[in-house]
Amino acid sequence: MNDKNPNVQKASGPSPTTLSFMLMLVLLLLAGGALLLAPGGWKVAPLILVGVGLWLTWRMRRGDPVLGELEQLLKAANGEQIDLSADLQVAPGSPYAGLAAQYNAFATRLRQIMEQFQQHNLVIGLSSAQGRLLAEQSAKGANRQEEVSALVFQSSEQTATAVQEVSQRSSAIASMNSRNLEVARSSQQELAEVSRQIAGISEIMGNFRSTIDQLQESSGSIRNILGTVLDFAAQTNMLALNAAIEAARAGEQGRGFAVVADEVRSLAAKVGKAADQIQSLVGNMASAVAGADEGTQGMIERSALASDAIAASSSQFAAMVADFESANGDLLMVSSALEQLSITNSESHEHSTEIRNLSLQIGKDMQTSFAKADGLRDATNRVLRQLASFRLGHGRMEQITDLLMQRRTALEEIMERLADQGVNLHDERYTPIPNTNPQKHDASWVGPFRQAAQPLLNEWNSSQGKDGIIYCLPTNDMGYLPCARPESSNPPTGNPEVDAIKSNFMRFLVTNKVDLQNIRDCTHIGFGTFVLPGNIVCFVLFVPLYVRGRHWGTLGTGIVPQALGVS
Template sequence: MKFKSKIVIASSMCVIGAVACLSTYQYFSISDYVQKSVSENISLALDESKLAVESELSKNSVLVASISDLIELSPQDKSHVSTILDTPTFKKSFIVVGLGYESDGSLVENDPSWLPDSSYDSKTRPWYETAKSTGTLNVTEPYFDDITNEMVVSLAAPIKNSGQFVGSLFADVSLKELATKINKIKLVGDGHSFVISPNGTFVAHPNSQYNGKKLLDIFPDLVNGDAMQLANVEGKQQIVKMMPAGTQGWKVGVMVSNEAAYSELSAINKANILFGLLAIILSVFVVSMVTIRLLRPLESLNKAINDVATGEGDLTQRLSTDTDQEFSELAAGFNTFIASLQSMVQQLQVIGGDIKNNNGMISNGAGASSSAMGKQMEQLEMLATAMHEMSVTASDVANSAQSASDSASVADNATVEGDEIVGNTQRSITQLADRISEAVVKVSELESASDNIENILRVISEIAEQTNLLALNAAIEAARAGESGRGFAVVADEVRNLASRTQQSTSEIQEMITQLQTGASGVTKVMQESASMASVAVEESSKASDALNRIKDSIGVISEMNMQIATAAQEQSHVADEINVNTLQIKDLSTEVSTLANGAVSAVDEQQQRIEQQDSILGRFVV
């Protein structure tokens, strides 16, 4: 970015900041002024509305009090009351004035067009009951008169005679005049005033359709309070403020469109934005023009410097100092710099020639060194390869010997383990032979016991056979005895059955004993054969143990020889590795020397090129 552009941007930012601050200050100042103006306008309208309501109520209250005082001079004299009520002032001030009596509920009023029917009882009317119960002047809630269809209120006052209540006085007042006064109050835009009764009913409103209706029924977003509020009324934001008026609980209110109230502020803000933009544009234009004018000598100086820089290095040129003081000092400094540069270029041209001559000799020496180092590198490469192969061979021999030694050690350990296993096997077979011999004895004892059981069963079988014969004889004798021997015959028959079953069971046991004897004989034979085989196995295990011991001794000799071979091979490999390491170090040093030599050659060549470039560049300068 050009310096000129930076100056313009910085100046513009300062102007924009100043205009923004001024506009912001002006906005808040005007906003505060407008808010105060709106508040004052609303307060004045409220005060005027309050004065109108209080004046209307006070005027009518005074008249009603006057009528009450006059009637109380002779309240029971209806002609006196009628005369007072027909006074022109009272008839003009009120729609109708009347007095209801406590004694019979009759009514005396001053409206000839209104004749209450015979069922009319003034004591049942709200105004009568209110005046009687409170004992003071009261104002009823507004209502529509049936005859005039106007919004009216009734002022009611008690009438007393020597301190005794005799009736209630009422006076109907039209609110049309009050509504006219309220509607004439001027506010911002389409703002207006209104009056509501203690229960929130509209008494006076520019829209007559609202009169007699509840405030919160029409405007549910409003709050029936004294604080200023912003509410959505009929789709528009309205500023609403209410305050008490008089002693009867009435309130006056003001409703102003928020948009209309602050329309002046909006217009001023738009004008401020427009003028601010114009001021910024004009300021930027002026700053740009002034900057261009002030920096014109710098552009001339810049052009002269470019001419010197691109004019084939003519260091004999000088800048003019005939300009403003700042730029004149800059031109003088530049001329001094060019003069110094001219002197240095002349010296560099001389030094460059000397360096060029010396560099040729250095280049030749470096080339010869690089060639010799190349041949040395080839010889070292061959030596390193041979030493590496010898080291690898020695290492392989050592590894093989070590592997053979390890294998011999493993075989030796295996023979030891095999010898232990054969010994364990021999002992196990010996124990097995002993157990088999014991088993042969036990089986022989089992065979003898089986023979004894067989003899016992033979005796039991003979006894069962004799019992069977005796039972048969007893049955025969019982049959001969007839009825007297029938019971004995039954017992004999049961004994014979038991003897038969015993004989049958002994036969089955005899068969099982025979099978057991046969199996015992077979087991005895097998056990004897197993004992013989176990003896043979013990002898063979002894032979195997002797063979393993001989193998163990041979493996020990082989392992010792392998250890000697491995030790010798490791020493040879270690010596070869040391020689190989030394060879590689010599090779690395030679490589570094060769690299340095090549680098020196390259550096000399590059230096030669730089010197030639330097000569070319310095040759462009006109000194």
């Protein structure tokens, strides 16, 4: 009888309808798990859970409380934040204990898979951000290489032109030097011939002077002889005179002797006169010979001076010819070397042209690589944002997410109070602050905001990264950072390198279009990678900030990869 009691049957186990439902539910959950493991399936799996939730809603309307609890779990899993942290709780001995165990086992496995998937994508995200950073640096290096290669090409082209011009001028100088060398050699030969002729003239003049000396000696001898003749004529005249006197005394007997004496006197007078004439001529000749001797001596001296001067000139010409020959040899070597250099430089110019072309191609390839790395980073960040919407119930990321939500609430309360006081936090009329580098900007709301929010931000950023959080700061939809960490909130020093780190506030810090769009599109939780000054890659978790129901920006926190188990 008891076996036929429907109450006993109901207490002993689920009805066939319930069993079929449980089997259907398990199959749906397993299908969802299979889709989750498939590529891109994690986007489809929640749809399966939605379907299960709709079915459970229909079943719950039939008065099944356990299914109602399961429906609440699935609703949480299909919320804005996909909550997979809770297990299905049933009373001991419940007919749904097996279903709860299967669901909880599946949920645990699903959480483990999502955690592994999340961790793998964190590694991928970090690698893609680092790859994007390296691609950016490589692209900058490629651009610099392109600029340098262009300068090298320009210098090579100028060098090739200069070398060619120098080679041409060197060849012209070598040719000119060869002609000058031939002229110098010819002049040296002519000087040698002139020196030889002057030496011959000097020799002739020496012989001529010897002849003149002999003439002078002969003139002296003639003068001596003429002196004797004159003396002889004078004595003869005296003797003839004495003879004539004696003949006159003798009278008639001496008449014939007197005639002879007169003839002798007449002859002596003629001889004396002729001797005087000869002596006068010899004197004139001696004077002429003396003048000739003096002129000859002057000519000999001048010939000697000319010979010495020509000898010195000839010696200098010889040295000059030797220098010309040496210079000509050097110029020929230089000309040959320049021709070889011109050929080599032409080859180098061809290589520099090839390097420039390769640099241009590398620059284009690096820009393409950078664009792809940028796209990969953005795609990875989108996946990370989707994964951040899963709540698994444990892990450092969820702790940071909960902390960020609390801080978001505290900051929004401050911003709402400022709005109540009439501060227009959406004022976008920014004014550049003079003499700041990097450039700072001010707006009407920045002063009140900093005064109200900076103490809270100082408290949030006091750990200096010891808890894995590098910073926690608000950024508006324009990418403007009104406040900074305490160590980055110093007054400007005027040194751009120092101010970029130590005075990093009131600046448009986010300028990348994709990052700006991520800030503006954030409605619940955003997640991605960010590069800090010093090329430090970190993860950034951000949540939206609203003022008067209007999207203002985000509150973001930088997380070191090690804090999330990524190295």
